[in-house]
Amino acid sequence: MKEFKIAVLPGDGIGPEIVKQAVKVMDAVSEKFDIKLKYEYGLIGGAAIDECGVPFPEETKELILSSDAVLLGAVGGPKWDNLPFEIRPERALLGMRKLLNAFANLRPAKLYDELIDASTLKPEVIKGVDIMVIRELTSGIYFGIPKGIFVDGEERVGINTMRYYEHEVERIARVAFEVARKRRKKVTSVDKANVLEATVLWREVVEKVHEDYQDVELNHMYVDNAAMQIIRWPKQFDVIVTTNMFGDILSDACAMLTGSLGMLPSASIGGKIGLYEPIHGSAPDIAGQNIANPIATINSVGMMFTYSFDMPEVEEAIDTAVRRVLAKGYRTRDIYSEGKKLVSTEEMGDLIAEEIKNL
Numbered sequence: 001m002k003e004f005k006i007a008v009l010p011g012d013g014i015g016p017e018i019v020k021q022a023v024k025v026m027d028a029v030s031e032k033f034d035i036k037l038k039y040e041y042g043l044i045g046g047a048a049i050d051e052c053g054v055p056f057p058e059e060t061k062e063l064i065l066s067s068d069a070v071l072l073g074a075v076g077g078p079k080w081d082n083l084p085f086e087i088r089p090e091r092a093l094l095g096m097r098k099l100l101n102a103f104a105n106l107r108p109a110k111l112y113d114e115l116i117d118a119s120t121l122k123p124e125v126i127k128g129v130d131i132m133v134i135r136e137l138t139s140g141i142y143f144g145i146p147k148g149i150f151v152d153g154e155e156r157v158g159i160n161t162m163r164y165y166e167h168e169v170e171r172i173a174r175v176a177f178e179v180a181r182k183r184r185k186k187v188t189s190v191d192k193a194n195v196l197e198a199t200v201l202w203r204e205v206v207e208k209v210h211e212d213y214q215d216v217e218l219n220h221m222y223v224d225n226a227a228m229q230i231i232r233w234p235k236q237f238d239v240i241v242t243t244n245m246f247g248d249i250l251s252d253a254c255a256m257l258t259g260s261l262g263m264l265p266s267a268s269i270g271g272k273i274g275l276y277e278p279i280h281g282s283a284p285d286i287a288g289q290n291i292a293n294p295i296a297t298i299n300s301v302g303m304m305f306t307y308s309f310d311m312p313e314v315e316e317a318i319d320t321a322v323r324r325v326l327a328k329g330y331r332t333r334d335i336y337s338e339g340k341k342l343v344s345t346e347e348m349g350d351l352i353a354e355e356i357k358n359l
């Protein structure tokens with residue numbers, strides 16, 4: 001019997017609520033596919049600050065490094081926003097991604113036909129949308145030095161630095177071309193090479209790597225245009241590869257093509273141990289109300305089975321279960337439309353887990 005140890009880090013805000021639903025789904029998967037899943041819970045973010053004074057405790061680092069994969073809810077919230085920057089919850093996230101060398105963040109924005117009515121965009125614009133955003137995750141402006149708030153003469157100056165080494169661009173470009181080969185064979189590299197030297201280098205390296213992937217079409221787009229094109233005509237995109245910050249922003253925009261930010265899962269790969277999390281944050285505005293959409297987290301579990309455990313059949317099963325629950329008309333508040341059945345976070349988790357058992 002296959003056996004996997006999963007580090008489960010619920011985090012803050014809606015994190016614990018949505019992760020609980022993902023665990024229900026993992027329980028159902030374990031039964032259905034006869035796999036042994038061992039969960040070990042750890043503290044991260046604000047929850048860790050409250051308990052041990054730091055956002056990313058040594059114990060959590062040891063836990064994730066001794067696991068086969070990591071499932072994260074989300075971190076952060078107003079309670080911790082005034083802490084010194086270096087010990088804020090979000091630092092734990094960046095630290096964990098770096099520690100795991102999870103440099104490739106895959107964020108699939110695929111619209112379920114069943115949710116065409118959940119979007120504010122026209123059906124003809126979004127029907128069939130299937131974009132894979134590949135965001136560089138362990139470098140760029142979120143990591144570059146110098147960074148900080150410094151005193152310069154009479155006033156302060158805030159500095160962040162966008163920097164990319166050639167090898168960092170090369171490895172993410174390779175991931176993008178490899179993924180595109182299994183899809184519709186088109187990569188759009190998004191940069192700001194008209195004004196940012198770091199992305200002039202990015203564009204050059206992507207071009208160079210492309211020489212090894214001549215069967216894949218490559219085009220380049222500036223990020224401002226890309227933000228507009230995603231909303232204007234999203235079906236022009238197959239794989240989007242981009243920098244850490246641009247990918248962060250564009251993937252939230254892509255989420256709305258699928259109906260809600262609560263729909264987009266992610267896999268962060270590249271190192272030995274994969275990290276799986278919804279793309280959204282801790283949603284403090286709806287935390288504790290049992291109304292958050294758990295599907296992004298549940299589908300992140302699906303990605304875990306494909307990318308960490310080489311069991312794509314489990315991802316397919318989870319995807320089918322989600323689709324069937326949506327087809328029966330069940331909706332959390334964020335994807336609700338008239339005539340559908342409004343359900344809570346807990347109910348959505350139960351429905352999807354039950355559907356898996358009945359597959």
Ligand SMILES: NC(=O)C1=CN([C@@H]2O[C@H](COP(=O)(O)OP(=O)(O)OC[C@H]3O[C@@H](n4cnc5c(N)ncnc54)[C@H](O)[C@@H]3O)[C@@H](O)[C@H]2O)C=CC1
Binds near residue numbers: 278
């Ligand atoms: N990966 C992570 O842990 C991330 C953490 N954050 C942190 O989360 C906190 C809140 O950040 P925001 O900018 O408000 O972004 P957010 O992604 O938490 O929320 C943005 C909006 O989307 C809604 N939303 C998010 N997830 C949802 C879900 N599953 N179901 C239904 N609605 C959902 C929220 O209610 C909110 O209105 C901050 O402290 C931020 O730093 C933000 C993004 C990612």
Ligand SMILES: CC(C)CC(=O)C(=O)O
Binds near residue numbers: 090093142280
């Ligand atoms: C701390 C942030 C970089 C988290 C975020 O917005 C994301 O990863 O999407």
Ligand SMILES: [Mg+2]
Binds near residue numbers: 248249252279280
């Ligand atoms: Mg983000």
